[in-house]
Amino acid sequence: MNQNNCFYCIKDERLSNLMIPVCTFSTSTLYLFKDQRYPGRCVLACDKHYNEIFELSYKERETMMQDLSKVSKALKLLFHADKINLAVYEDLVSHFHVHIVPKTRDGFEWGKPFSDEKEKHFLEDAEYQDRINKIKMALQDIDI
Numbered sequence: 043m044n045q046n047n048c049f050y051c052i053k054d055e056r057l058s059n060l061m062i063p064v065c066t067f068s069t070s071t072l073y074l075f076k077d078q079r080y081p082g083r084c085v086l087a088c089d090k091h092y093n094e095i096f097e098l099s100y101k102e103r104e105t106m107m108q109d110l111s112k113v114s115k116a117l118k119l120l121f122h123a124d125k126i127n128l129a130v131y132e133d134l135v136s137h138f139h140v141h142i143v144p145k146t147r148d149g150f151e152w153g154k155p156f157s158d159e160k161e162k163h164f165l166e167d168a169e170y171q172d173r174i175n176k177i178k179m180a181l182q183d184i185d186i
């Protein structure tokens with residue numbers, strides 16, 4: 043996949059079917075994943091199309107990792123997660139992005155990699171908006 047057919051670059055329905063924009067940072071955009079089986083699951087996607095983490099400039103990588111840290115802390119506090127799982131796969135969608143998955147000891151797949159193969163949990167539009175507003179509010183209070 044290159045940037046001409048990449049849904050993170052084109053931002054077409056392939057993207058909007060999977061996630062909803064939450065906010066933008068200087069080098070990345072935060073999305074709420076529509077499958078909320080893990081409450082608070084998000085994706086942080088680099089704004090430019092890079093296939094690999096080492097293709098980002100030092101400054102872009104540093105900035106994105108700071109934003110990733112800030113989002114991880116906000117989601118951990120907001121969703122009372124015992125652990126934030128971070129995942130970068132990108133075999134099929136190579137645009138650099140990180141899955142941010144709050145997990146709890148008594149929740150799904152504790153101690154295992156999270157899976158997209160299980161039954162999905164979708165919310166009503168108002169519930170997505172409420173969750174997005176809470177994430178935005180939580181991000182305002184995060185200092186790392």
Ligand SMILES: [Zn+2]
Nearest residue numbers: 048051091137
């Ligand atoms: Zn892309």
